[in-house]
Amino acid sequence: MTRCAVFGTGSWGTAFSIVLADxxxxxxxxxxxxxxxxxxxxxxxxxxxxxxxxxxxxxVATTDPAKAAAGAEFVILAVPSQTLRAxxxxxxxxxxxxxxxxxxxxxxxxxxxxxxxxxIREVTGVxxxxxxxxxxxxxxxxxxxxxxxxxxxxxxDEDVASRFQAACHTPYFRPYTxxxxxxxxxxxxxxxxxxxxxxxxxxxxxxxxxxxxxITRGLAETARLGAVMGADAHTFAGLAGxxxxxxxxxxxxxxxxxFGEKLGRGMSVEEVMGESRQIAEGVKSCESVQLLAQRYxxxxxxxxxxxxxxxxxxxxxxxxALLSRSAKPERYEA
Numbered sequence: 001m002t003r004c005a006v007f008g009t010g011s012w013g014t015a016f017s018i019v020l021a022d023x024x025x026x027x028x029x030x031x032x033x034x035x036x037x038x039x040x041x042x043x044x045x046x047x048x049x050x051x052x053x054x055x056x057x058x059x060v061a062t063t064d065p066a067k068a069a070a071g072a073e074f075v076i077l078a079v080p081s082q083t084l085r086a087x088x089x090x091x092x093x094x095x096x097x098x099x100x101x102x103x104x105x106x107x108x109x110x111x112x113x114x115x116x117x118x119x120i121r122e123v124t125g126v127x128x129x130x131x132x133x134x135x136x137x138x139x140x141x142x143x144x145x146x147x148x149x150x151x152x153x154x155x156x157d158e159d160v161a162s163r164f165q166a167a168c169h170t171p172y173f174r175p176y177t178x179x180x181x182x183x184x185x186x187x188x189x190x191x192x193x194x195x196x197x198x199x200x201x202x203x204x205x206x207x208x209x210x211x212x213x214x215i216t217r218g219l220a221e222t223a224r225l226g227a228v229m230g231a232d233a234h235t236f237a238g239l240a241g242x243x244x245x246x247x248x249x250x251x252x253x254x255x256x257x258x259f260g261e262k263l264g265r266g267m268s269v270e271e272v273m274g275e276s277r278q279i280a281e282g283v284k285s286c287e288s289v290q291l292l293a294q295r296y297x298x299x300x301x302x303x304x305x306x307x308x309x310x311x312x313x314x315x316x317x318x319x320x321a322l323l324s325r326s327a328k329p330e331r332y333e334a
Contacts (some may be wrong), residue, residue, distance in 0.1 A: 111284075
């Protein structure tokens with residue numbers, strides 16, 4: 001039986017553990033809080049992040065990272081993106097020499113503007129062919145409830161991607177493979193920022209025309225950045241691009257959209273953060289996405305507005321961000 005370690009007991013880590021277990025893997029979750037680990041082991045439930053969903057018997061949990069990592073063929077990282085570097089520095093000596101490291105995280109590191117696979121490679125020294133990322137329209141609650149969904153496993157080594165594909169393929173979860181790690185990571189990170197903008201528009205009472213415009217122009221921003229970073233343009237038309245963007249911008253289950261909606265209604269960032277224990281990755285990553293855009297000389301006006309609201313405390317103005325730009329033809333690169 002394939003042995004998997006999942007580092008993180010939040011919503012997505014829990015949902016993906018269920019997928020792995022249903023696919024026949026032996027899963028050990030790592031969590032930092034003993035009471036939550038105890039609940040997973042004794043009640044077979046994650047009451048804080050996935051209440052009411054029974055966990056398969058082949059999922060166990062521990063607060064000991066060495067115990068979680070021992071003998072794991074796949075090490076799945078599902079912690080908040082801004083904590084990855086510090087956590088992974090501690091965990092690296094515990095990992096098997098041939099373990100495949102899989103990122104479930106959709107963020108860009110503050111300060112360095114590094115993608116998560118880049119952080120993993122820098123901290124662990126693992127070659128890029130042993131690092132995979134999972135991205136797509138993956139609302140955790142729906143997957144935990146075993147509703148049909150698909151995703152993309154991206155790795156520069158196609159054989160590694162195929163191995164992990166087999167480890168997480170279930171009747172309700174269909175993983176595709178891709179070698180475009182850059183495109184898949186950018187799609188997952190930038191869609192969080194665009195979802196914040198769409199949520200703001202909704203909170204401000206703006207209509208579907210505005211939201212549809214934000215989604216499509218947000219996809220254009222993502223594709224522009226991806227083009228100069230070497231991503232495959234086709235990735236942004238697929239599950240890790242448009243698919244993830246639509247789910248994150250349309251669903252009330254999407255954390256970034258919900259966070260943005262509250263901002264649009266007039267709440268401050270601090271007030272919204274005080275209401276939820278779950279992290280909206282776009283709130284942290286929007287500055288890093290903006291830094292990437294500046295580094296590569298790419299215009300990303302929606303991202304700029306989100307940063308002005310989240311980081312500078314300015315009032316939401318997502319509609320004006322679109323209308324204030326100069327008129328131009330609609331082209332793929334525009």
